[in-house]
Amino acid sequence: MSITPLMPVYPRCDTRPVEGDGVYLIGENGKRYLDFASGIAVNLLGHSHDGLIKAIQEQAAKLMHVSNLYGSPQGEALAQRLVDLTFADTVFFTNSGAESVECAIKTARRYHHVGGNPHKKDIITFNNAFHGRTMATISAANSPKMHDGFEPLLPGFKYCEFNDADAAAALIDDNTAGFLVEPVQGEGGIRPATQEFMTRLEGLAAENDLMLVLDEVQCGMGRTGTIFAHEQYGIEPDIVASAKGIGGGFPLGACLATEKAARGMVIGTHGSTYGGNPLAMAAGEAVLDAITAPGFLDHVTAMGERLRTSLEQMIGNHPDKFESVRGMGLMLGVKMKPEFESRAFVNWMREGVGLLAVAAGDNVMRVLPPLVIEEEHIQEFVQKLSKAADEFEG
Numbered sequence: 001m002s003i004t005p006l007m008p009v010y011p012r013c014d015t016r017p018v019e020g021d022g023v024y025l026i027g028e029n030g031k032r033y034l035d036f037a038s039g040i041a042v043n044l045l046g047h048s049h050d051g052l053i054k055a056i057q058e059q060a061a062k063l064m065h066v067s068n069l070y071g072s073p074q075g076e077a078l079a080q081r082l083v084d085l086t087f088a089d090t091v092f093f094t095n096s097g098a099e100s101v102e103c104a105i106k107t108a109r110r111y112h113h114v115g116g117n118p119h120k121k122d123i124i125t126f127n128n129a130f131h132g133r134t135m136a137t138i139s140a141a142n143s144p145k146m147h148d149g150f151e152p153l154l155p156g157f158k159y160c161e162f163n164d165a166d167a168a169a170a171l172i173d174d175n176t177a178g179f180l181v182e183p184v185q186g187e188g189g190i191r192p193a194t195q196e197f198m199t200r201l202e203g204l205a206a207e208n209d210l211m212l213v214l215d216e217v218q219c220g221m222g223r224t225g226t227i228f229a230h231e232q233y234g235i236e237p238d239i240v241a242s243a244k245g246i247g248g249g250f251p252l253g254a255c256l257a258t259e260k261a262a263r264g265m266v267i268g269t270h271g272s273t274y275g276g277n278p279l280a281m282a283a284g285e286a287v288l289d290a291i292t293a294p295g296f297l298d299h300v301t302a303m304g305e306r307l308r309t310s311l312e313q314m315i316g317n318h319p320d321k322f323e324s325v326r327g328m329g330l331m332l333g334v335k336m337k338p339e340f341e342s343r344a345f346v347n348w349m350r351e352g353v354g355l356l357a358v359a360a361g362d363n364v365m366r367v368l369p370p371l372v373i374e375e376e377h378i379q380e381f382v383q384k385l386s387k388a389a390d391e392f393e394g
């Protein structure tokens with residue numbers, strides 16, 4: 001037998017973390033890595049955060065799981081906090097990003113179904129998007145690589161150029177249910193939507209009675225300096241998918257919706273065995289405690305500006321390798337020159353200088369530190385990145 005016990009779907013690297021310590025990971029070999037990847041925008045409180053550990057330990061000892069057939073004081077409490085903090089009136093808890101997007105798609109379709117428009121099923125999505133790996137979420141993304149061998153895809157998605165509102169308007173017809181878009185594309189290479197694009201999508205949705213569905217799985221939960229990135233665009237979505245940072249490392253996701261958007265999501269229409277169980281709710285509460293603490297989001301904005309400025313200075317010294325910095329808050333991307341592949345650079349940096357970042361589409365290196373970093377970590381990151389750029393030969 002040559003297949004590995006772990007299904008070999010990931011190109012796993014030689015770095016094998018076994019312990020976390022704040023913004024550092026520690027490998028099997030004892031080596032320390034500065035973690036500016038955060039498990040891909042997940043560990044927003046870093047590793048081994050006291051509040052998160054305590055919340056999970058205490059809840060695990062008290063009650064880990066009960067069925068959604070029973071009343072959920074834990075779920076009600078966290079949903080109420082999210083409702084109070086955001087555009088939403090109601091929340092469905094999931095265990096992952098893809099499940100949150102699935103719930104968002106189902107909610108958008110049901111909205112029209114119960115509104116007497118059962119033909120309105122099509123969702124307009126955008127090139128270079130990433131929405132997850134389930135059948136519906138790969139179908140939602142225009143990526144031949146993710147589709148290959150998994151056809152037939154789920155029908156009902158129309159692909160459009162990102163940041164092109166005219167093209168999106170031209171795709172609307174009588175069967176359109178809504179838009180699904182990442183305010184800041186993550187996997188696609190840290191591409192923020194333009195203000196004009198988001199404002200126009202909001203307008204088109206309102207004029208045509210379409211659902212504006214945002215995928216904030218990566219850009220939400222404080223990552224860009226506000227609870228959700230869409231707040232900075234001054235727009236009001238109908239439905240938002242959240243996950244990644246929301247559990248700080250515990251598998252948790254959420255689909256948030258307005259009362260109007262969720263009008264079709266009545267008893268029996270959706271469910272999840274684990275979704276919103278007391279242990280997950282305890283993790284979610286601890287994360288929300290941290291990110292809603294006075295000054296936390298201001299800290300994210302300040303550190304984001306600091307990191308961006310430092311990266312811009314650093315790339316000025318390496319114009320042969322780096323092109324530009326983009327993104328919002330602590331969701332930043334460094335675009336590399338075509339001769340230098342971001343994936344190869346990120347791979348080399350890990351063992352070369354002990355730095356963790358994540359490659360993304362469009363030859364971008366993603367910089368997604370825990371939101372609790374301090375200036376000293378930014379200095380260490382930029383110093384080591386500069387050293388890596390000096391030593392990396394491509």
Ligand SMILES: *Cc1c(COP(=O)(O)O)cnc(C)c1O
Nearest residue numbers: 096097098130131132186217218
């Ligand atoms: C990671 C991600 C997903 C999928 O999340 P999973 O938890 O892996 O299912 C969906 N959308 C976006 C924008 C993501 O970054």
